[in-house]
Amino acid sequence: MKITRTLLIASLFAATLQVNAEGKQFLYQTSFESPKEQKSFNSQETLEKYLHGFGYLSQFLTLSASFPLPTGSTEMMYTIPTDAIQFKPIPSKQPITYSAQYILQPSQSLPDTLKAACSCKYEQGCISTSTQSTGSWKFVYVSNPATAQGMQHLLRTTHDYQCTYQFKTSKSTSIIHVNKDQYYDCTPPKPDYLPDFKGKTSFLYQLAHKDSSLFCTGGALSAIAMKTPINAEDTNQSCSSVADPIDTSSGTVFEKKIDYISPLDHTFKVERFYNSNLRQWQFYYSQHISQSPPYVTITRPNGDTYKFINTGHSFTPVGNLAGSLEYVDKTKTTIKYTLPSGKIEFYNTTSGALSKIIDRQGHAIIFAPSLNKGSATNFLGQKLIFSSLNGKLTSAELPNGQSIKYTYTGPYLTKVTYPNGSSISYQYSDNPNQLGLLIAAYDSNHRKVSSWTYSNSNQAISNNQLQ
Numbered sequence: 050m051k052i053t054r055t056l057l058i059a060s061l062f063a064a065t066l067q068v069n070a071e072g073k074q075f076l077y078q079t080s081f082e083s084p085k086e087q088k089s090f091n092s093q094e095t096l097e098k099y100l101h102g103f104g105y106l107s108q109f110l111t112l113s114a115s116f117p118l119p120t121g122s123t124e125m126m127y128t129i130p131t132d133a134i135q136f137k138p139i140p141s142k143q144p145i146t147y148s149a150q151y152i153l154q155p156s157q158s159l160p161d162t163l164k165a166a167c168s169c170k171y172e173q174g175c176i177s178t179s180t181q182s183t184g185s186w187k188f189v190y191v192s193n194p195a196t197a198q199g200m201q202h203l204l205r206t207t208h209d210y211q212c213t214y215q216f217k218t219s220k221s222t223s224i225i226h227v228n229k230d231q232y233y234d235c236t237p238p239k240p241d242y243l244p245d246f247k248g249k250t251s252f253l254y255q256l257a258h259k260d261s262s263l264f265c266t267g268g269a270l271s272a273i274a275m276k277t278p279i280n281a282e283d284t285n286q287s288c289s290s291v292a293d294p295i296d297t298s299s300g301t302v303f304e305k306k307i308d309y310i311s312p313l314d315h316t317f318k319v320e321r322f323y324n325s326n327l328r329q330w331q332f333y334y335s336q337h338i339s340q341s342p343p344y345v346t347i348t349r350p351n352g353d354t355y356k357f358i359n360t361g362h363s364f365t366p367v368g369n370l371a372g373s374l375e376y377v378d379k380t381k382t383t384i385k386y387t388l389p390s391g392k393i394e395f396y397n398t399t400s401g402a403l404s405k406i407i408d409r410q411g412h413a414i415i416f417a418p419s420l421n422k423g424s425a426t427n428f429l430g431q432k433l434i435f436s437s438l439n440g441k442l443t444s445a446e447l448p449n450g451q452s453i454k455y456t457y458t459g460p461y462l463t464k465v466t467y468p469n470g471s472s473i474s475y476q477y478s479d480n481p482n483q484l485g486l487l488i489a490a491y492d493s494n495h496r497k498v499s500s501w502t503y504s505n506s507n508q509a510i511s512n513n514q515l516q
Contacts, residue, residue, distance in 0.1 A: 136235075206229050
């Protein structure tokens, strides 16, 4: 499959940049959930200034890696360096609570917690009790649970107290472990401007503790840029609605379209693929496994299939295939597929459905499939909700509550409508021998932006970008 030439910046805008470097001109292209907006810059430095303009976190984005592609383009990865962000947390208005063993409900009062934990009701014949501190508050852990209101930032410390039980003629003692839970706000020194989160930018930061120091850190933001020579054969100078190249060896049309990508986690996306051999669109996250002993077949969203032989305890790839397949445990209910890129996918062996993805950074996406409505939840607590009818995806609800709508005519996807009102429409051949072959794409104004023609043997012979 040809690689789509897009820049995925962690925000809401699209930008096109032409620069002159070493006598060549390059195109820097972006693709987001709202593909209408475009901006032009006269240098890579100006582009990076734009990237850094979305508030506190974005100013730390740094070009961390470049990957040359066979097409002549270069993929550029912008990330935030480890430990680049560190600022002081602010105590939250949420009250401090105390808890101890045998105490079912936390209390906002330390004396009340000690009184409840060091009580004569736990010792028969006890006349009175007293408590005495045996040290100081010590660090236990920090926690950053995600909630609908944003990320909470919790510090737990513990303190040991000696509880003395007074009897008529004797005394006894025990140690009470008291936990203190205190919440903090990780509000950065300068505000963030990520409208997609509607004020919930606390998702960007986490409370951390190191060397007796408490601080806020972050770094989930990332951006991918594609640098393409303008005069290269594979240059795509339009929005992401234009045509991908044809596989000239087979005459197959491959289209790849990203309808949404998370500003924080660029692996969390709504993406679809068209394969003229299959004559239909397939969606990312639709990859699955099927079993026909002794074979296990993995079907990718773009229609590619990879086959393994199940030997009972291990899997052997059929053909020259990188990656590996294995059972997760002895129950053999889950199969783990490790891709050459290092990404890991997990599949339910009964249904064949995808259950989890773990990317190269260790971030997980958890899937909850169902007949007509399923969901995907990423490591930030963001959720995509997919609705379908008769096996066709009809809408994708985004983490911000907005939705992308998918319209079909018969079995064919004919229109995609985005939250901002823009759309892309598709036309298919009505030739009885070529039903389902994609022949044109139109923008919101019904302007034809791409077209394809096919031979009598259904092989694609032209791919036109109409600008």
